[in-house]
Amino acid sequence: MIQSKLCTDSIGNALRAALSSRMIRLEDTSAIFYDLSFLEARIRHLLSCFPPRTLHGLAVKANPLARVMELIRDISPAVGVEAASIGEVSMAMRAGYEPNRVVFDSPVKTLSDLTFALEQGININIDNLTELERVHHLLLTGIPYRQSTTEEGNLISKSTIGSIGLRINPQIGVGTILESSVAGVYSKFGVPFNHYRTELEHAFLSYPWLTGMHLHVGSQGCAMEMLLDGIGVLYDFMLDMNRKRDALGFPQISVFDIGGGLPVSYLSGQTAPSMEEYSRKIAIRAPQLITDPNIRLITEFGRWTYTNSGWTVSRVEYVKADPSVNTIMLHVGADLFLRECLNPHDWQHEYTVFDHLGMPKQGIDKNPYNLAGPLCFSGDIIAKNVALPKVEEGDYLVIHDTGGYTFSMWSRYNSRQTPRIIGYREDRFVVLKERETLDDLHNFWT
Numbered sequence: 001m002i003q004s005k006l007c008t009d010s011i012g013n014a015l016r017a018a019l020s021s022r023m024i025r026l027e028d029t030s031a032i033f034y035d036l037s038f039l040e041a042r043i044r045h046l047l048s049c050f051p052p053r054t055l056h057g058l059a060v061k062a063n064p065l066a067r068v069m070e071l072i073r074d075i076s077p078a079v080g081v082e083a084a085s086i087g088e089v090s091m092a093m094r095a096g097y098e099p100n101r102v103v104f105d106s107p108v109k110t111l112s113d114l115t116f117a118l119e120q121g122i123n124i125n126i127d128n129l130t131e132l133e134r135v136h137h138l139l140l141t142g143i144p145y146r147q148s149t150t151e152e153g154n155l156i157s158k159s160t161i162g163s164i165g166l167r168i169n170p171q172i173g174v175g176t177i178l179e180s181s182v183a184g185v186y187s188k189f190g191v192p193f194n195h196y197r198t199e200l201e202h203a204f205l206s207y208p209w210l211t212g213m214h215l216h217v218g219s220q221g222c223a224m225e226m227l228l229d230g231i232g233v234l235y236d237f238m239l240d241m242n243r244k245r246d247a248l249g250f251p252q253i254s255v256f257d258i259g260g261g262l263p264v265s266y267l268s269g270q271t272a273p274s275m276e277e278y279s280r281k282i283a284i285r286a287p288q289l290i291t292d293p294n295i296r297l298i299t300e301f302g303r304w305t306y307t308n309s310g311w312t313v314s315r316v317e318y319v320k321a322d323p324s325v326n327t328i329m330l331h332v333g334a335d336l337f338l339r340e341c342l343n344p345h346d347w348q349h350e351y352t353v354f355d356h357l358g359m360p361k362q363g364i365d366k367n368p369y370n371l372a373g374p375l376c377f378s379g380d381i382i383a384k385n386v387a388l389p390k391v392e393e394g395d396y397l398v399i400h401d402t403g404g405y406t407f408s409m410w411s412r413y414n415s416r417q418t419p420r421i422i423g424y425r426e427d428r429f430v431v432l433k434e435r436e437t438l439d440d441l442h443n444f445w446t
């Protein structure tokens with residue numbers, strides 16, 4: 001069993017150590033923390049749940065911090081990245097990931113993006129049938145698509161370098177969060193399986209180089225059974241296509257990318273499915289993915305990897321009292337918690353109040369609190385009516401489970417400086433990204 005959440009005690013210890021060692025300085029009105037031991041344990045656990053030949057393309061969009069990408073790169077060659085844009089591809093390569101550890105998934109790849117990815121030997125997931133034709137033409141025009149060869153030029157497994165796959169929407173339904181569900185009857189991503197079955201079959205029986213299949217069902221809000229249903233649709237299709245490709249003398253479809261989407265728990269009492277169970281169930285529904293040594297499985301877990309390893313702290317600048325609710329004025333709001341502010345029903349966190357020395361406060365105040373951010377619009381409230389101990393100016397509010405999809409969604413509205421981002425192992429700290437200076441801010445807008 002792997003620990004699913006950081007406990008408040010360990011966060012409190014880190015907060016006090018950060019305050020006393022001045023990792024949190026006066027100007028750090030807010031800061032983002034990563035427990036790097038927790039993160040590493042989670043990645044090692046992920047590796048242990050799948051066959052060693054699996055590539056784990058950890059979704060950059062969940063956490064694009066260059067220092068973090070560098071730190072986890074050497075855990076294993078099976079650690080890779082899933083990049084949703086050419087910018088994320090570039091970040092991954094600068095962080096030292098070889099091209100065959102990068103999976104490129106953007107739905108709007110340009111000709112030059114595709115040319116670059118093919119030339120470099122990056123794993124590409126084509127999003128739609130028009131993009132498929134573009135790749136076909138690029139390959140016809142002699143783009144030097146790298147074959148999987150050793151240094152001596154001998155052909156090695158076709159699946160180890162630069163595979164080309166096609167994203168298919170299995171159309172198995174949407175989860176509880178519409179905005180992050182992508183496997184409904186309609187989705188802007190991938191080729192819809194039921195609507196385009198004939199065209200899909202034609203593609204896999206026309207292009208020998210199309211050796212991969214990719215799906216992604218959604219991010220949070222999709223039960224494990226939905227993810228398994230999606231895998232099942234593509235798995236059956238893959239078996240069928242492989243029989244037919246065999247008859248044509250085509251190489252087998254040997255790369256199967258299951259995407260990400262295993263949900264995590266943001267609230268105590270909310271149980272999240274375990275990675276071991278997910279892998280066990282994949283082995284039952286789609287056995288070859290786990291047992292066949294010729295199949296290279298790819299995963300793309302972002303939220304599961306990062307979310308529970310991070311937390312955010314803001315100093316309480318002011319507390320405003322109203323007859324029935326108090327409002328805490330914080331230094332982070334919709335700039336860091338866009339989804340929480342705009343869609344509070346679906347995105348919630350737990351909160352802990354610490355005093356100015358980092359000691360946890362006890363009890364529950366008679367009025368609940370609205371957690372308001374610093375931005376200039378009334379919807380800039382992370383959560384409403386939260387039961388908390390009495391909060392005072394100078395306290396610290398910790399927002400739990402902010403390691404994924406928070407800083408990566410930073411908004412520039414109102415030109416707030418991005419906070420200092422700090423990694424730690426026990427009480428040893430490292431600055432992962434420095435707080436933005438006013439000069440940095442000026443450069444952004446100039």
Ligand SMILES: Cc1ncc(COP(=O)(O)O)c(C=O)c1O
Binds near residue numbers: 105219301
């Ligand atoms: C194509 C693709 N892969 C992987 C992910 C990561 O999903 P999650 O962070 O929920 O694991 C996403 C996120 O939505 C995605 O769009």
